[in-house]
Amino acid sequence: MSATPLYLGVIGVGGVGAAFLSQLARLPNAPSLVLLARSTQTLLSPAPSYSPAIPAADWQTASSTPSLTKSGSLSPQEIASYLSAAPGRSILVDNTSDPALASAYPVFLRAGISIVTPNKKGFSSDLSLWKDIFAAAAEGKALVYHESTVGAGLPVISTLRDLVATGDEVTRIEGVFSGTLSFLFNTFAPVSSSGASASWSAVVAQAKELGYTEPDPRDDLNGMDVARKLTILARIAGLEVQAPDSFPIESLIPAELASLPSTPEGITQFMTRLPEFDGQMASLKESAEKAGKVVRYVGSIDVGKKEVRVGLQQFDKDSAIAGLKGSDNIISFYTKRYGANPLIVQGAGAGGDVTAMGVTADLIKVMERLR
Amino acid sequence: MSATPLYLGVIGVGGVGAAFLSQLARLPNAPSLVLLARSTQTLLSPAPSYSPAIPAADWQTASSTPSLTKSGSLSPQEIASYLSAAPGRSILVDNTSDPALASAYPVFLRAGISIVTPNKKGFSSDLSLWKDIFAAAAEGKALVYHESTVGAGLPVISTLRDLVATGDEVTRIEGVFSGTLSFLFNTFAPVSSSGASASWSAVVAQAKELGYTEPDPRDDLNGMDVARKLTILARIAGLEVQAPDSFPIESLIPAELASLPSTPEGITQFMTRLPEFDGQMASLKESAEKAGKVVRYVGSIDVGKKEVRVGLQQFDKDSAIAGLKGSDNIISFYTKRYGANPLIVQGAGAGGDVTAMGVTADLIKVMERLR
Numbered sequence: 001m002s003a004t005p006l007y008l009g010v011i012g013v014g015g016v017g018a019a020f021l022s023q024l025a026r027l028p029n030a031p032s033l034v035l036l037a038r039s040t041q042t043l044l045s046p047a048p049s050y051s052p053a054i055p056a057a058d059w060q061t062a063s064s065t066p067s068l069t070k071s072g073s074l075s076p077q078e079i080a081s082y083l084s085a086a087p088g089r090s091i092l093v094d095n096t097s098d099p100a101l102a103s104a105y106p107v108f109l110r111a112g113i114s115i116v117t118p119n120k121k122g123f124s125s126d127l128s129l130w131k132d133i134f135a136a137a138a139e140g141k142a143l144v145y146h147e148s149t150v151g152a153g154l155p156v157i158s159t160l161r162d163l164v165a166t167g168d169e170v171t172r173i174e175g176v177f178s179g180t181l182s183f184l185f186n187t188f189a190p191v192s193s194s195g196a197s198a199s200w201s202a203v204v205a206q207a208k209e210l211g212y213t214e215p216d217p218r219d220d221l222n223g224m225d226v227a228r229k230l231t232i233l234a235r236i237a238g239l240e241v242q243a244p245d246s247f248p249i250e251s252l253i254p255a256e257l258a259s260l261p262s263t264p265e266g267i268t269q270f271m272t273r274l275p276e277f278d279g280q281m282a283s284l285k286e287s288a289e290k291a292g293k294v295v296r297y298v299g300s301i302d303v304g305k306k307e308v309r310v311g312l313q314q315f316d317k318d319s320a321i322a323g324l325k326g327s328d329n330i331i332s333f334y335t336k337r338y339g340a341n342p343l344i345v346q347g348a349g350a351g352g353d354v355t356a357m358g359v360t361a362d363l364i365k366v367m368e369r370l371r
Numbered sequence: 372m373s374a375t376p377l378y379l380g381v382i383g384v385g386g387v388g389a390a391f392l393s394q395l396a397r398l399p400n401a402p403s404l405v406l407l408a409r410s411t412q413t414l415l416s417p418a419p420s421y422s423p424a425i426p427a428a429d430w431q432t433a434s435s436t437p438s439l440t441k442s443g444s445l446s447p448q449e450i451a452s453y454l455s456a457a458p459g460r461s462i463l464v465d466n467t468s469d470p471a472l473a474s475a476y477p478v479f480l481r482a483g484i485s486i487v488t489p490n491k492k493g494f495s496s497d498l499s500l501w502k503d504i505f506a507a508a509a510e511g512k513a514l515v516y517h518e519s520t521v522g523a524g525l526p527v528i529s530t531l532r533d534l535v536a537t538g539d540e541v542t543r544i545e546g547v548f549s550g551t552l553s554f555l556f557n558t559f560a561p562v563s564s565s566g567a568s569a570s571w572s573a574v575v576a577q578a579k580e581l582g583y584t585e586p587d588p589r590d591d592l593n594g595m596d597v598a599r600k601l602t603i604l605a606r607i608a609g610l611e612v613q614a615p616d617s618f619p620i621e622s623l624i625p626a627e628l629a630s631l632p633s634t635p636e637g638i639t640q641f642m643t644r645l646p647e648f649d650g651q652m653a654s655l656k657e658s659a660e661k662a663g664k665v666v667r668y669v670g671s672i673d674v675g676k677k678e679v680r681v682g683l684q685q686f687d688k689d690s691a692i693a694g695l696k697g698s699d700n701i702i703s704f705y706t707k708r709y710g711a712n713p714l715i716v717q718g719a720g721a722g723g724d725v726t727a728m729g730v731t732a733d734l735i736k737v738m739e740r741l742r
Binding site for chain 2: 023026159163165337357360361369
């Protein structure tokens with residue numbers, strides 16, 4: 001509530017990073033942007049005055065601003081020293097998916113620097129890092145907000161934290177957590193299938209062309225992205241998940257194609273050979289249809305049984321999960337207070353603008369708490 | 372982040388109030404409860420020490436605690452003086468639906484007392500009160516949180532505020548905002564109608580017996596509760612709605628029964644005569660069915676056209692609104708960033724425990740910002 005000056009460092013100017021900077025540029029009473037970094041370059045407001053601030057626009061505008069200090073890539077320790085010496089409270093926004101940076105969060109937090117990020121790595125890797133992050137935040141009286149690590153800008157993390165903090169008992173969490181896999185199955189096995197439908201490999205190829213998959217579609221099909229999101233939610237719900245691969249994850253990559261290299265040639269080979277396996281996916285789809293159902297790729301957490309699962313499951317055609325559209329996510333929270341009908345959050349769970357929105361909304365909350 | 376002592380006054384010990392007190396009792400680092408009031412009685416921690424604190428349990432336990440000051444009903448001004456003289460920051464939780472108390476929010480806020488409440492009256496009455504509340508909060512450096520005024524504990528207000536604050540353009544909001552009307556239509560006109568179904572009056576009688584309606588069901592059927600919720604959302608979305616009756620509201624009370632008094636006798640007479648109008652509702656249902664649709668009672672806000680509407684509408688049977696279960700609410704936010712598929716929040720939108728959860732979650736956020 002007082003007028004503590006706030007300083008902001010931002011790392012990453014990719015899809016989410018660029019969208020975030022444009023939202024930041026329009027934010028009233030935004031903190032001073034004093035550090036902006038991309039892979040090999042860093043812009044800094046000159047110490048010790050930490051002014052002028054870097055204009056929150058795009059990288060090009062920022063980097064052509066005179067009187068900024070320019071350097072190559074800085075280590076997390078160097079960034080933490082720079083930010084913690086600013087004459088106020090500092091916030092680091094990590095818009096990368098870099099595991100090395102994420103593993104340095106405790107360094108920032110112990111130095112009193114708050115963290116806002118859509119980077120899943122810090123919260124979904126070894127349990128020891130998760131514990132260290134929150135212990136460091138308490139020690140440094142710093143804050144950690146990471147709404148966009150699950151469901152992009154959808155209110156998923158905040159809702160789960162509210163349920164837990166107010167004493168509700170979360171019994172089960174279930175949903176479609178990948179925009180890519182949502183699109184693949186909504187297209188491959190729609191509820192109302194009219195006539196001839198596309199093969200699995202054709203749908204994957206279509207999604208790749210539309211830019212809905214990672215450059216290597218196997219990074220979506222292996223289920224690891226979903227597993228990381230489940231790990232985060234399960235930990236907030238109170239389960240001590242050791243690592244994102246310490247529970248069953250059903251991979252959609254045919255074993256025969258798993259070892260192809262992740263080079264452009266390897267990816268081309270993967271896409272070329274994927275049709276060989278269309279029969280397997282077709283029979284999964286047909287067996288669901290015979291039961292009047294559709295197949296979907298979901299994640300689920302049974303809190304009581306301490307079970308986390310990621311994989312294919314059949315759903316009734318009139319269920320909310322079956323009726324999902326486009327590349328939407330859906331997350332259902334079953335709790336003691338909500339009873340038989342879950343609290344449901346649904347909508348786009350990927351994309352630069354909506355992911356950045358979750359980051360910006362978190363930044364606003366951190367600003368409100370630090371001021 | 373510092374250790375500012377926090378003091379709490381709570382008014383109202385009805386369904387929501389009682390559930391809130393039991394959640395408060397389990398809250399770590401809760402503020403000192405120093406004032407607890409029901410209609411004609413007030414318990415106070417003795418000034419000037421503001422201790423001992425009142426135990427956050429039920430009214431009975433609280434009122435039998437020795438060394439508390441007991442008095443009759445205090446005026447809002449008296450409560451504000453008492454709370455603002457406490458040696459720290461104060462928060463008032465209003466768990467009533469009292470319009471008089473709500474109209475005094477500016478008094479509390481200008482005195483630096485933050486407000487947390489599920490009471491719709493302050494935010495859905497004259498626009499001048501809405502403006503005065505937020506101006507007073509700014510002047511008094513106090514906070515106002517009211518998540519539970521729409522959709523109980525569902526993340527509706529917070530989601531809309533995040534969308535607006537991060538610069539998204541909200542184009543349309545649509546949904547089922549009344550648990551009572553949700554139950555009535557989900558039961559009266561289910562998507563899969565199998566055989567003979569109950570008449571409208573029978574469904575209303577059933578809902579009344581289950582305690583799903585207000586004591587006088589006309590308080591649900593007149594649509595005013597929905598209109599108040601729409602007023603709040605429209606104002607957050609930027610529309611200057613003058614009053615909750617300054618837009619079209621379709622009442623489900625037959626004109627002939629509107630003037631029956633709201634006494635037990637009047638209510639009985641209303642329920643007795645309601646079957647006379649079953650034909651009207653049956654024909655609405657049938658005309659929807661002929662179009663392959665179902666009828667639902669919804670509220671909608673078209674932000675661009677500055678239009679707010681509350682009333683009956685037909686929906687496709689495979690739409691999310693048609694598929695709603697029990698007494699659930701559903702709220703869809705259409706925005707520029709989310710595109711064709713809206714951000715959807717769904718679940719129980721009424722009930723003591725989930726409404727109190729929204730209040731408790733708000734209280735936690737206020738505590739985090741004031742400390």
